[in-house]
Amino acid sequence: MAEQLSVFMENKPGKIEAVTGALLSAGVNLRGVSIASRGDFGVLKLLPDNPEKARKALVGQGFTVSTRKVVIAIIDDKPGSLHNLLLVLSKNKININDCYGISIEREKNAAIVFDIEDAPEAQAVIEKAGIRTLPDKDIHQL
Amino acid sequence: MFWKKEIECISRSDLDKLQAKQLALSVKRAANSVVYRERFAKAGITSLDNMEQLAMLPFTTKDDLRAAFPTGFLCVPLDKAVRLHSSSGTTGNPTVVYHTMHDLEAWADLVARSLYMTGCRPGDVFQNMMGYGLFTGGLGLHYGAEKLGMLTIPIGPGNTQRQIWFMQQFRTTVAHILPSYALRLALALADAKLMPGVDIKLRTVIIGAEPHTEGVRKKIEEMLCVKAFNCYGLSEMCGPGVAFECQEQDGLHIWEDHFLVEIIDPQTGEVLPDGQEGELVLTSLEREAMPLLRYRTRDLTAVIPGRCGCGRTHRRIRRIKGRDDDMLIINGVNCFPMQIEMVLMKIPGVGNNYVIELRKENHMDKLTVKVEVHETMFKGTLEDLEKLEQHIAALLKAEILFTPYVRLVEPGSIPVAEGKVKRVIDLRKTE
Numbered sequence: 253m254a255e256q257l258s259v260f261m262e263n264k265p266g267k268i269e270a271v272t273g274a275l276l277s278a279g280v281n282l283r284g285v286s287i288a289s290r291g292d293f294g295v296l297k298l299l300p301d302n303p304e305k306a307r308k309a310l311v312g313q314g315f316t317v318s319t320r321k322v323v324i325a326i327i328d329d330k331p332g333s334l335h336n337l338l339l340v341l342s343k344n345k346i347n348i349n350d351c352y353g354i355s356i357e358r359e360k361n362a363a364i365v366f367d368i369e370d371a372p373e374a375q376a377v378i379e380k381a382g383i384r385t386l387p388d389k390d391i392h393q394l
Numbered sequence: 395m396f397w398k399k400e401i402e403c404i405s406r407s408d409l410d411k412l413q414a415k416q417l418a419l420s421v422k423r424a425a426n427s428v429v430y431r432e433r434f435a436k437a438g439i440t441s442l443d444n445m446e447q448l449a450m451l452p453f454t455t456k457d458d459l460r461a462a463f464p465t466g467f468l469c470v471p472l473d474k475a476v477r478l479h480s481s482s483g484t485t486g487n488p489t490v491v492y493h494t495m496h497d498l499e500a501w502a503d504l505v506a507r508s509l510y511m512t513g514c515r516p517g518d519v520f521q522n523m524m525g526y527g528l529f530t531g532g533l534g535l536h537y538g539a540e541k542l543g544m545l546t547i548p549i550g551p552g553n554t555q556r557q558i559w560f561m562q563q564f565r566t567t568v569a570h571i572l573p574s575y576a577l578r579l580a581l582a583l584a585d586a587k588l589m590p591g592v593d594i595k596l597r598t599v600i601i602g603a604e605p606h607t608e609g610v611r612k613k614i615e616e617m618l619c620v621k622a623f624n625c626y627g628l629s630e631m632c633g634p635g636v637a638f639e640c641q642e643q644d645g646l647h648i649w650e651d652h653f654l655v656e657i658i659d660p661q662t663g664e665v666l667p668d669g670q671e672g673e674l675v676l677t678s679l680e681r682e683a684m685p686l687l688r689y690r691t692r693d694l695t696a697v698i699p700g701r702c703g704c705g706r707t708h709r710r711i712r713r714i715k716g717r718d719d720d721m722l723i724i725n726g727v728n729c730f731p732m733q734i735e736m737v738l739m740k741i742p743g744v745g746n747n748y749v750i751e752l753r754k755e756n757h758m759d760k761l762t763v764k765v766e767v768h769e770t771m772f773k774g775t776l777e778d779l780e781k782l783e784q785h786i787a788a789l790l791k792a793e794i795l796f797t798p799y800v801r802l803v804e805p806g807s808i809p810v811a812e813g814k815v816k817r818v819i820d821l822r823k824t825e
Contacts (some may be wrong), residue, residue, distance in 0.1 A: 258774030260767045288776040293802050295776050314806050316767045319776035
């Protein structure tokens, strides 16, 4: 299962740049980025090709980092695929904390990253519905 | 058990006699300073050899020391003084304290006595993580540790990776450390996957220089797998080593052969009986260069009535609650920073990585408690952080009776000044 890093940060100019700078020096590539912010602080979510390397680089710079398991579902790049995927989750009463999409190959397929409380359960449900999910080792191939 | 049993377990009646004799000497020495010479002349005092007469002397305050800058309290020719310590003087003249060779030796002996009391022995390796320099914390413990016979590492504060490296290489058994830094060090050890008690041989930590709660001590003991002993002192009396905890860890023995103890009501100046909380007032009995008479420490504590189980006869004071001038008045409500720390210590993961900020907003005082977010309390979602913020505010309200603003900040946001962590930033006057 893929790992997403959450970075706590104060809402100030130059903060995100400090994170990307640290990742650049460590040679980490990013597959996905999302930000949730609330007034004076926020959480930056990162999907790096190498979570452990990224975590070390950020902790070394004094950032507070948390690692969470995420589910990455691969869907066709066409109308209705995301709707179909969400239907599977809602039918099983699975709540989504946060999600974002990455287009992989134009007009072929896209990856949807889910932050869900019980990630393994969600993954099983999605796979059971015949939707492909992405194993950890394949993230770098995205 | 004892560094000097005959003095540590002296009978109270012999201690009284010793104090009366030393007080007479101290007053005689003090009369050599410009300030005390004038004061004695005004009060008609020529000598003083009984404790009742002591109440005739006016108090000496920090402001008196500032006003007498630089040598108004000096009692020996300047060429007899071999060292001075000084405050930073950011709020006016610095307070300067001089030492003769005798003063330094007496101080080192008190520190050695105190460290021995906590279980330190020759053969121990002592890593001194306190600031060296004008601040008395580093040098004070340094010479006492050497006198006791410990291998002393004068590393100073900060640079956690290097601290850990030294602790591993030299198998450090005793450390002198700020309570706030002890908690950070514990987190760094956990990050480095080093287990206290296994990979790190630390057995004892001496904590001081910042008032702290019993909760902080317990947490340090738990996280570092050590016994933590509270150390008290102030540069005006010498520095650390004025009072120290013994292995009973129930109050700090104040060394009464060197210091005369009074507790007063800070408002009226009235002397209070044992057991009652008030401001600690000390008279130096042994110092040559700069004895101070009835010095108001501004530290709030109480003398603990009764004897200590360790056998020492020197009375104990309670852990310092805070300085009288630490008390904050926020929109008319009294509040001690220690109350806020007590609450934060009870919240898992929060600890004492906090700072209190006061501002004026629309003519009202606004209290903001900034709390650093560390890995142990960060689950990675915004929702959890919001819940944490509300939880902290609710618990604080229950203690201080009004709702403070809680702000979550990144690690490293808390300012450090003079080796001590600055917990309260009051911007009400400057803004």
